[in-house]
Amino acid sequence: MSKNQRTISNKVFFQFKIFFRKFPALPYIFKWLFISLIIGVLIGSASAGFLQSLEWVTNFREKHIWLIAFLPVTGFLIGLLYYHFGKDIEAGNNLLIENIHNPKATIPFKMAPFVYLGTIVTHFFGGSAGREGTALQMAGAIADQFTKPFKLDKNERRTLIISAIAAGFGSVFGTPLAGAVFGLEVFLIGKIRYNAMFPAFASAIIADRTTNLWNVKHTHYHIDFIPKFDFSYFLYSILAGIIFGFCAAAFSKTLHWLSTVFKSNIKYSPLHPVIGGTIVAIAVFMIGTTKYIGLGIPTILESFKTQLPVYDFALKMIFTIITLSAGFKGGEVTPLFFIGATLGSALSLFIPLPFGLLAGMGFVAVFAGATNTPLACMLMGIELFGAESGVYIAIACVVSYLFSGHSSIYSKQKIGEAKSKRYESYQNKNISDL
Numbered sequence: 001m002s003k004n005q006r007t008i009s010n011k012v013f014f015q016f017k018i019f020f021r022k023f024p025a026l027p028y029i030f031k032w033l034f035i036s037l038i039i040g041v042l043i044g045s046a047s048a049g050f051l052q053s054l055e056w057v058t059n060f061r062e063k064h065i066w067l068i069a070f071l072p073v074t075g076f077l078i079g080l081l082y083y084h085f086g087k088d089i090e091a092g093n094n095l096l097i098e099n100i101h102n103p104k105a106t107i108p109f110k111m112a113p114f115v116y117l118g119t120i121v122t123h124f125f126g127g128s129a130g131r132e133g134t135a136l137q138m139a140g141a142i143a144d145q146f147t148k149p150f151k152l153d154k155n156e157r158r159t160l161i162i163s164a165i166a167a168g169f170g171s172v173f174g175t176p177l178a179g180a181v182f183g184l185e186v187f188l189i190g191k192i193r194y195n196a197m198f199p200a201f202a203s204a205i206i207a208d209r210t211t212n213l214w215n216v217k218h219t220h221y222h223i224d225f226i227p228k229f230d231f232s233y234f235l236y237s238i239l240a241g242i243i244f245g246f247c248a249a250a251f252s253k254t255l256h257w258l259s260t261v262f263k264s265n266i267k268y269s270p271l272h273p274v275i276g277g278t279i280v281a282i283a284v285f286m287i288g289t290t291k292y293i294g295l296g297i298p299t300i301l302e303s304f305k306t307q308l309p310v311y312d313f314a315l316k317m318i319f320t321i322i323t324l325s326a327g328f329k330g331g332e333v334t335p336l337f338f339i340g341a342t343l344g345s346a347l348s349l350f351i352p353l354p355f356g357l358l359a360g361m362g363f364v365a366v367f368a369g370a371t372n373t374p375l376a377c378m379l380m381g382i383e384l385f386g387a388e389s390g391v392y393i394a395i396a397c398v399v400s401y402l403f404s405g406h407s408s409i410y411s412k413q414k415i416g417e418a419k420s421k422r423y424e425s426y427q428n429k430n431i432s433d434l
Contacts, residue, residue, distance in 0.1 A: 029198065035150060035160070036202035040167050043139040043203070044210025047171035050116060050138065051216050054131060057124040058294055065290065068126035071281045075127075075273025078118045079327055083270050086114050089141075092329075093133055094412040096140040100161050100187045101414060103154045107161075111141035118329030126284060127277070128293045128319035129330025131172055136331075139168030139207075159196040162187070163203035170204030171211040174218030178380035179204040185373045186410065189431075190417025192375075219297055221304055221363070223356045226388045236351050237361070237392050240344065241399025244362055247343055248369025248400055251317055251336065252407040256432075258325035269327065276326020280319060292319045296338040303345040303359040313343035332409045333367060340366030357392060360385045365396035369404030372413060406434050 061067055082090050089095060089111040099107060119134040143164035147157050162183045170179020180201040184192045227233060262272045284293060291299055292315045299312065320335040344362025348355035360381060368377035374397040381393035406415060406423050411432040418424045426434055 032159070032163075032199040033202055035146065036163060036167075036199050036206055039139075039143045039146065039160070039164060040203045040206025041210050042142050043164060043167040044171045044207035045214065046112070046138050046142060047135055047168065047207065048211045048214035048216045050119075050131070050134060051172065051211070052214075053116075053120055054123060054295070057120055061124055061126060061294070062290060067124065068281050068284050068290075068293070071125040071127060072274045072277035074121050074125045075277035075326065075328060076270050078121055078329065079270030079273045081114065081118070082327070086110070089114060089137075091412075093136050093410055096136060096161055096165060097187045097410055097412040099140075099144075100158050101412070103157050106147055107141050107144040109141050109145055112138040115329050119331075122323070122328040122330050123294055125277075126290065126293045127280060127323040127328045127330065128296075128316065128335060129323050129328055129332075130295065130334030130336075131331050132169060132333035133331030134329065135168040135172035136165050137168075139164040143167075155195075158193070159199050162193060162196045163199040166200040167203040167207035171207035173380070174208060174211070175380045175383045176201075176204040176208040178376045178383055179208070181379055182371075182373050182376035185376050186371060186413070188414050188416040189372045189406070189408075190415065190419070219301070221301070221360065221384050223304060223354075223360045223385050223389055225354045226357055226392070227354065229391050233353065233392070234395065236353050237395040238399050240347055240351055240353070240358060240361055241365055241396040242403050243347065244340060244343070244365035244396060245369045245400035245403025245405075247313070247317075247339065248336075248366045248404040249407045251321070251332075251339065251366070252370050252404070252409050254317075255321050255325055255332070255409060256411065258321055262325055262327070272327040276322050276328065279322055283319070287315075292316045295334045297334075300338050300341045300363070303341040304356045306345070307348055307355045308342050308345040310346040310349070313339045313346065316342065332370065336367045336370055336409075337363050340364065353392075357389065360389055361392055361396035364393060365400040368397040369400035370407075370409050372401060372404070372408050374398050374401040406431060 089108055095107065115134050115137040122129050140161055143160050147160060152160060165186065166180045166183030169182045170176035183200045184196060266272055284290060296316060316335060316338045324332060340362035341359040344358035345355045348358050351358065364377040364381040368374045377397045378394050382390050402419055406419060408431045411430060413431045414428055415423060415426050418427055
């Protein structure tokens, strides 16, 4: 290289140095936009394939109800798979949260196919489960494989897993803004990791766009009538939020209690889904309906159109708690949508708000109380139902969050900011320590 060339090169380098000093955020933005693009496309594609598979198995099961009789047998096979080959990934979503708090070994990639297979089998043979848990675990397992190639340190790996959770959640529900905030909010109650905000939003938006490019359709919900807000409706919204919060706490605590009962009384874990699957299958044939198994999307849609009976939410809660505590795979969130929406619809019997609005409030508020993610649930409500419902949604989510106490479907959540003085001594401890 000649002297003139070296001089020009040095000048260019110097100009770049000055430029990046003026805009220090640009290297960070470029780096995480690149990483978000890769994981967003991969996670969005995985969510698309998962949603299509779920739709197919659900339709097939509803046309061949006799398949539900085999739920105990297939549950045993799922149990064997995890007992012999999946003990290191059995914690599921809690493993992701734990790796945000205390990064350890790379999450095994086998988590993705294992939870995908387990969830598809659960839905194919009639378990009551959701899809969020599967989407999050697939996303975390896929994204964490890039930790070593990109030479990410512990803090950057935390950001990567948060972004993966955001992408998985946003793409599976078609709510990228809620997905991003959920990823930032879910692992630490009362606090948000702001330095992961850009990657979380970028990953969630890219993953959601990717899922849409695969022509996967998300369920659309509509609230027919939203009354003009006044003080009386403010009080009614608080009352509804309190009930939603108690419901969320009851779901979380019962789920953990029954899981403990299975583990303490039956040491051989593959038998857990045999017993749970037998109970669910017998119950379905006894009541003569498949309304309370699977995702339950038709009933959720119905809750926005008509006033539902008060027992719908309770039966769905029982079916879901038995299915998941016994070791079947899936998620809790869509069943929580069902529970909240049907409970809200039923509450219109004595709370003078439109049943469609109460269904929408319950849809997100029970979820907010069960996961301690009120901000994400507010955004989800606005994304799904429109900004007109925003005030009602916000009140229900915040009140539910407060009245659900320090309970959660995720036992590895930590208390960053206690909800009340009673729990201040538990700050920075896991929910399971309470």
